[in-house]
Amino acid sequence: MNDKAELTASNLPAGFQWGAVRAGIKASGNLDLAMAIAHGAGAAVGAAMFTTNRVVAAPVTVGRRHLAATGGRVAAVLVNSGNANCATGEPGIEGCVATCVAAAESFGCIFDEVFPSSTGIIGVPLPAEKIVAAMPELKASLGSTEQHAESFVRAIMTTDTRVKMAHAVVSVDPAQDHGNAAVVRIWGAAKGAGMIHPQLAAPPHATMLVYLFTDVAARAEHLQTALAAAVEPSFNSISIDGDTSTNDTVLLLASGASGVRLSRELSPAFDAALAEVCRSLARQIVADGEGVSHAVTLDIRGAATAADAKRVAKAIAHSPLCKTAWSSADPNWGRLLAAAGYSGAAFDPARARIWIAGQPVFEYGVRAPSFDEAAAHTAMMQPEYTIAIDLGAGSGECLFLTCDLTAEYVRINADYST
């Protein structure tokens, strides 16, 4: 697994095709309609996790229904950007279904084997007719090269400034696979830069969209277990702005085209590779967050419980005072301590310690004797660093990835141009 290694067609999981077109949904005229299909021996096996927001977009409702109806069978993934199809009522549901029907007719599958997603503005009616009209061109755009895969990712972007992809190749021990020296490939694509604090549950819906493709052969329940385990330390452990979207979706599709079954023996290696792909995508999402200049890993240890560790991480990750201090590389550890203090976690400041980018700043109730403000300030000028907190209250811990809050974030989200 190396997300820095170049993506080539031979790294892409077999059994899928990707494509994208300009359907005229985005005012910018950029790519805004993407499709992935299971190509070859019928539909792929799918597992999904959705946002836990009580307000969910129409495609989330329809996607859940389709997965339930088919027992996790997915022939095609249809994603539009530029419109979230959320808070659009019954017409929103009907529009979503109409686009699934059009895709099914185009690809010769049944309509509930089509998995829909949308991302963009909330509350504006979906121009379903534009999606339906674009179907022939969308079908013509499909292919299995890295360029096809990348067009899929580009078409699902909104305020993202960079394409987010990660891949892994798992070598299968011949002894585990009836003597075959085979490989299993995983490729993942993600979008999301704002309204990012995914709280995914299985099976439910973020406007983080993540699509994971693999050519392993597996049952839906097995994929769901692997996905839930991979999502917790990755997408469920990041926050850009603390806003949990109405459209968050992570979908894992397995084509089976590698000919390798996800056996008990292969599971640890596959699960590890899947988790690493998810962590890489999660890191890429935070690094490309709206207005972000610093990505900060919160390494919380010594909490009474793992839940307490996450409380402290989230309080800090959502504190405007902590986040603004990071934007100017200000080692203001008092704000970190205050946020930990109101997080709800049980701890005694007299037993706690804090390090910023490796620099001790707070020890056992007071400023660290060796605190070197200039050195801490310099260390915080790196684009990525870790803030470690030992609460001295137990063995609970968590790693959480977040970012600073900049004037640029405010400009992006206060830009009233509709």
Added chain:
Amino acid sequence: MNDKAELTASNLPAGFQWGAVRAGIKASGNLDLAMAIAHGAGAAVGAAMFTTNRVVAAPVTVGRRHLAATGGRVAAVLVNSGNANCATGEPGIEGCVATCVAAAESFGCIFDEVFPSSTGIIGVPLPAEKIVAAMPELKASLGSTEQHAESFVRAIMTTDTRVKMAHAVVSVDPAQDHGNAAVVRIWGAAKGAGMIHPQLAAPPHATMLVYLFTDVAARAEHLQTALAAAVEPSFNSISIDGDTSTNDTVLLLASGASGVRLSRELSPAFDAALAEVCRSLARQIVADGEGVSHAVTLDIRGAATAADAKRVAKAIAHSPLCKTAWSSADPNWGRLLAAAGYSGAAFDPARARIWIAGQPVFEYGVRAPSFDEAAAHTAMMQPEYTIAIDLGAGSGECLFLTCDLTAEYVRINADYST
């Protein structure tokens, strides 16, 4: 009660004196040490509420201890700005006690009748010697005119740009007071512009500091009950940035100098006046919040429970996406709906409605048919307006006061100048 009416010496509660000096704690050289004393017939009766942050400043620890030791008797209030005396360990406690001892010697009271407060930077040792050295000058500064009262308020300011005061005069029905036609006066002073999301509990500690003075005669328990009731809909129902300080303190002192006892008959009028003074101060705090250009009242109704109504209010008040939209008067109701959706409150969007500044924007699952974006945009350009949400799920409700998030807030808090 009218906080717009000019404050005069005759509106100030009898039995108190106020004063302030420059002790050299603030680098700016501004007023940074304030004192209020119960002047005349011995100590005042006090009731207090403190932050619920687990990390508390030394003066909060000492102030709690003093109130407990004296049963709520307070002869003097000693407040410094420029240094929070928080995360300063045992030396911080010792420094705080030393300043209380110096004040007690200066005023002829016992040291635990001195109530200390601090506000400013966290983690820097308190220069207690500067406070002790300033005591004679501080004593000489005391007086009971409106200028003296205002100097007290000025000296407790940090990033505040405006003085925050409110007063009320309660007329006592002669029939209720043994035939005397008397009045009871209440005067309150507050500071706080950032790290404002007070979560006060009784008796516990914000870097919101609020001092309420009255000349009614009352028992400490009675004052505590009145204070708790007044704090809930005021200071506990506001948020600027969601950060709960380590130093928040609200102190109510009653001198008894009016000669009027807080009887069962007088209580409703006194409680109402106290609540209105607290609401006025809370409004002033939000209006003067760091970088604030719009103060927004969230009027949440129709929730399953009052707790659910507050969940929705807090999710919106802490959502960077909602707050940045307000800064540009963008009627982006989708962000309001999404925040309500992840708040944890139980509701069905198909039964919910939203109005922004009186303009219908969302009704029963979809954009309001009469939504007029230009009109909503114009209405949101007012410095203060209300966002009303009816969740359609019950009869729970709350009023919560918050503000927008501007690039100026980021600039203020990212200003790394230490």
